[in-house]
Amino acid sequence: MADRLLFSKTGRARYISHLDLMRTFQRAFARAKIPIKHTEGFHPHPFVSIALPLSVGYSSECEILEFGLLEGTDPETVPARLTAAMPEGITVHQCYPAQRKLKELSYVNYIMNFEYPEGRPQECEPAIAQLLGRESLVVEKKSNKSKKGYTEVDLIPLIREWNVECQSDTMTLSMVVSAQNPGLNPELIRAAFCREYPQFAPQFVTFHRREVLDAEGNLFR
Amino acid sequence: MNRTLEQILPKVQKPARYTGGEYNAVVKDRGEVDLRYALCFPDTYEIGMSNLGCRILYGVMNREKGVWCERCYAPWGDMEEEMRREGLLLYGLESGDPISDFDIIGFSLGYEMAYTNVLNMLDLAGLPLRSEERPQLTPLVVAGGTCCYNPEPLAPFVDFFVLGEGEEVTLEYIELYRQAREECWTKEEFLQEAAKIPGIYVPSFYEPVYGADGTLEELAIVEGSGAPEKVTKRVVEDMDRSYFPVKTIIPSTEIVHDRVMLELFRGCIRGCRFCQAGYVYRPVRNRNPKLLAEYGKAACEDSGYQEMTLSSLSSTDYPCLLELCDELLDYCAPRDIGLSLPSLRADTFSMNLMERLQRVRKGGLTFAPEAGTQRLRDAINKNLREEDLLQSVRTAFAGGWSGVKLYFMLGLPTETDEDVLGIADLARKVYFAWRECTPNKARGVRITVSTSWFVPKPHTAFQWEAQIPVEEYQRRVNLLRDALKRDKSITYNWHDPETSYLEAIFSRGDRRLADVLEWAWEHGAKMDSWTEYFDFQRWMDALEACGLDGDFYAHRERGRDEVFPWCRIDPMVSTDFLWRERELCYQSQTTPDCRTRCSGCGANRLLSGGVCNG
Numbered sequence: 001m002a003d004r005l006l007f008s009k010t011g012r013a014r015y016i017s018h019l020d021l022m023r024t025f026q027r028a029f030a031r032a033k034i035p036i037k038h039t040e041g042f043h044p045h046p047f048v049s050i051a052l053p054l055s056v057g058y059s060s061e062c063e064i065l066e067f068g069l070l071e072g073t074d075p076e077t078v079p080a081r082l083t084a085a086m087p088e089g090i091t092v093h094q095c096y097p098a099q100r101k102l103k104e105l106s107y108v109n110y111i112m113n114f115e116y117p118e119g120r121p122q123e124c125e126p127a128i129a130q131l132l133g134r135e136s137l138v139v140e141k142k143s144n145k146s147k148k149g150y151t152e153v154d155l156i157p158l159i160r161e162w163n164v165e166c167q168s169d170t171m172t173l174s175m176v177v178s179a180q181n182p183g184l185n186p187e188l189i190r191a192a193f194c195r196e197y198p199q200f201a202p203q204f205v206t207f208h209r210r211e212v213l214d215a216e217g218n219l220f221r
Numbered sequence: 222m223n224r225t226l227e228q229i230l231p232k233v234q235k236p237a238r239y240t241g242g243e244y245n246a247v248v249k250d251r252g253e254v255d256l257r258y259a260l261c262f263p264d265t266y267e268i269g270m271s272n273l274g275c276r277i278l279y280g281v282m283n284r285e286k287g288v289w290c291e292r293c294y295a296p297w298g299d300m301e302e303e304m305r306r307e308g309l310l311l312y313g314l315e316s317g318d319p320i321s322d323f324d325i326i327g328f329s330l331g332y333e334m335a336y337t338n339v340l341n342m343l344d345l346a347g348l349p350l351r352s353e354e355r356p357q358l359t360p361l362v363v364a365g366g367t368c369c370y371n372p373e374p375l376a377p378f379v380d381f382f383v384l385g386e387g388e389e390v391t392l393e394y395i396e397l398y399r400q401a402r403e404e405c406w407t408k409e410e411f412l413q414e415a416a417k418i419p420g421i422y423v424p425s426f427y428e429p430v431y432g433a434d435g436t437l438e439e440l441a442i443v444e445g446s447g448a449p450e451k452v453t454k455r456v457v458e459d460m461d462r463s464y465f466p467v468k469t470i471i472p473s474t475e476i477v478h479d480r481v482m483l484e485l486f487r488g489c490i491r492g493c494r495f496c497q498a499g500y501v502y503r504p505v506r507n508r509n510p511k512l513l514a515e516y517g518k519a520a521c522e523d524s525g526y527q528e529m530t531l532s533s534l535s536s537t538d539y540p541c542l543l544e545l546c547d548e549l550l551d552y553c554a555p556r557d558i559g560l561s562l563p564s565l566r567a568d569t570f571s572m573n574l575m576e577r578l579q580r581v582r583k584g585g586l587t588f589a590p591e592a593g594t595q596r597l598r599d600a601i602n603k604n605l606r607e608e609d610l611l612q613s614v615r616t617a618f619a620g621g622w623s624g625v626k627l628y629f630m631l632g633l634p635t636e637t638d639e640d641v642l643g644i645a646d647l648a649r650k651v652y653f654a655w656r657e658c659t660p661n662k663a664r665g666v667r668i669t670v671s672t673s674w675f676v677p678k679p680h681t682a683f684q685w686e687a688q689i690p691v692e693e694y695q696r697r698v699n700l701l702r703d704a705l706k707r708d709k710s711i712t713y714n715w716h717d718p719e720t721s722y723l724e725a726i727f728s729r730g731d732r733r734l735a736d737v738l739e740w741a742w743e744h745g746a747k748m749d750s751w752t753e754y755f756d757f758q759r760w761m762d763a764l765e766a767c768g769l770d771g772d773f774y775a776h777r778e779r780g781r782d783e784v785f786p787w788c789r790i791d792p793m794v795s796t797d798f799l800w801r802e803r804e805l806c807y808q809s810q811t812t813p814d815c816r817t818r819c820s821g822c823g824a825n826r827l828l829s830g831g832v833c834n835g
Binding site for chain 2 (some may be wrong): 011012013016017020021022024026027028029030031035038044045056057085086087088089093203204
């Protein structure tokens with residue numbers, strides 16, 4: 001089976017897109033002199049694959065990249081060497097052989113921070129509780145496949161659990177949501193909240209991916 | 222990261238352009254630097270990051286103790302809108318600090334259509350546009366790059382211009398600035414001293430005086446300024462001792478030229494009479510091939526790039542090309558690193574080389590015969606024989622290439638309809654060469670003919686020439702289009718004339734055009750090299766509002782003794798030589814290249830031995 005990296009993507013690196021990040025890794029492996037497997041075919045190139053594409057602007061401390069380490073490199077040395085060859089904001093934490101299949105990655109824990117620099121309205125906490133406590137919450141989602149350009153999706157079944165904590169100028173929502181087939185992009189929650197409760201719309205929302213979990217809710221690696 | 226920026230970035234396209242933080246970006250401790258320099262490129266990140274000159278200057282400055290040079294590019298419209306709405310000033314990518322707080326703001330000027338971006342970037346930085354409205358020493362606004370060979374249209378906005386290569390002179394004026402700041406000089410006092418540094422042109426020390434017919438009578442030296450009669454361009458004499466950016470910024474997002482760039486030499490031996498680069502970058506100075514091979518390998522190692530390109534004005538003229546390519550190939554081939562060689566001449570030697578380099582990908586080939594007949598090619602001194610071109614494409618087609626692009630100019634001096642139709646003939650001959658040589662007729666062939674509208678440039682043999690009128694350009698385009706109508710394998714593209722007309726105005730324009738630039742900018746002009754933003758009518762309105770006639774600059778032939786707006790700028794290629802070249806053009810006489818015979822242009826005076834190594 002393949003090898004995996006666990007890495008985080010924070011700060012300025014949040015704005016590197018998925019495709020650009022793959023190219024950045026390919027080059028970083030070369031810079032760090034870590035030989036990796038190449039794809040086969042007419043134009044062989046270093047093979048890297050990132051498990052769940054992260055939206056541009058989101059931070060994460062649990063990204064997983066698959067690749068194939070060629071013999072002769074001690075996996076222990078990979079995180080430090082690779083981090084040194086990375087742009088600011090990307091830190092590689094672990095390098096290990098894959099033990100389980102990526103499709104077992106079932107849930108993601110996102111932290112959404114709703115920012116109210118001028119003070120948080122008291123009522124936004126019951127509002128989000130009410131929104132997420134509904135039987136169903138059907139929203140329109142962009143889709144390239146559908147003729148209409150969007151499809152309808154119910155968010156509630158995709159949320160496994162949630163928890164909200166408030167401070168004077170922020171509301172922090174931690175959610176465990178479905179990771180894939182279909183996954184839930186927490187942006188849809190933000191949009192639904194702002195649409196249903198425009199009076200509580202925050203000035204800004206940050207998104208952070210804190211953990212990836214398997215079907216039982218245990219850490220996925 | 223700045224909070225405002227953090228909130229803006231999710232709303233704009235390609236936000237990675239605006240964050241900095243790339244591999245090898247230089248971040249210094251604010252407490253340990255005394256000189257902050259904003260190296261500004263008046264176009265997008267993708268274009269600016271591809272500029273080798275800027276990478277060199279970035280490295281040259283940042284290896285100095287106490288100097289922190291940061292990058293700054295023109296934001297795309299969506300980003301600009303957000304910045305203006307949120308009151309976020311233009312900032313250096315490395316620190317995020319507003320460039321208005323920097324000591325020196327330097328612009329790289331490579332293209333006339335980027336001038337409005339210079340104004341827009343100054344405005345986005347929160348600075349007054351005109352030099353006289355910035356009475357303090359700090360920040361200084363300076364500019365370098367090829368466009369500075371006629372800096373006059375930007376003269377009122379820029380404190381001083383730097384002529385020629387910047388590696389040495391940049392550090393000289395930084396030192397002078399430090400002294401000025403230490404000793405509390407006024408800006409005027411600083412500029413007077415700066416004007417004594419060779420290569421520095423302080424426009425406020427020269428006052429244009431116009432005659433009744435609108436031409437320049439003189440560019441008078443302001444009394445007491447001590448400014449020199451002529452400002453001579455700077456060159457780096459010894460390329461082997463000059464800085465090469467081995468360790469350079471690797472962008473985290475795609476840019477235009479995203480590969481290792483290996484600069485073989487500066488200057489060009491050819492002397493094409495229309496080519497400004499060919500004249501102003503003289504004399505030819507080569508880099509040692511051993512050194513180049515080392516640089517190339519080290520740059521690949523440090524960057525992780527899988528592609529390397531050799532760069533120069535005419536790579537085939539590099540005397541040690543084969544030796545260098547062999548050494549690089551030994552390194553690149555086993556590592557799957559692609560080696561490409563643009564700016565090749567269409568001769569057999571080059572084609573053999575191409576075949577050796579590009580074993581895998583056989584995309585398109587590009588040649589620039591520039592003119593359709595031998596007579597006109599001789600007149601412009603483009604020493605390319607038809608037979609050489611055809612032999613090259615034969616080799617290429619036989620080797621499996623199936624696409625050729627051919628570039629030409631319309632409106633070159635002495636051009637006749639016969640020359641225009643000659644382009645169609647040449648394209649057809651290329652087509653027949655394909656039929657004769659291709660191993661695979663079923664695959665078809667793509668031959669693309671592109672024509673641009675000739676723009677006469679300062680410091681060339683054609684600096685006196687008129688650009689042909691637009692109606693005449695259009696007629697010649699139609700003539701060629703009709704001639705190529707029936708050739709299904711030949712595609713004909715032509716440049717829209719509007720941009721070329723403005724280029725012709727600004728490239729030989731005088732200081733009065735500064736008002737036109739400012740008017741156009743005030744009325745929304747920016748990013749004029751992008752069709753999304755370019756508005757020709759706005760420029761016509763700007764000229765009219767300022768009482769100026771574009772045709773006066775673009776379409777008027779100048780007399781031998783006309784005083785040019787660039788008369789104080791000396792690239793060390795003599796005007797007598799350029800005039801001689803122009804006369805030879807009218808006799809369709811060629812001038813041999815610098816290696817075959819020195820034609821006495823004068824550029825050798827820039828070298829301490831007085832002899833070019835061309």
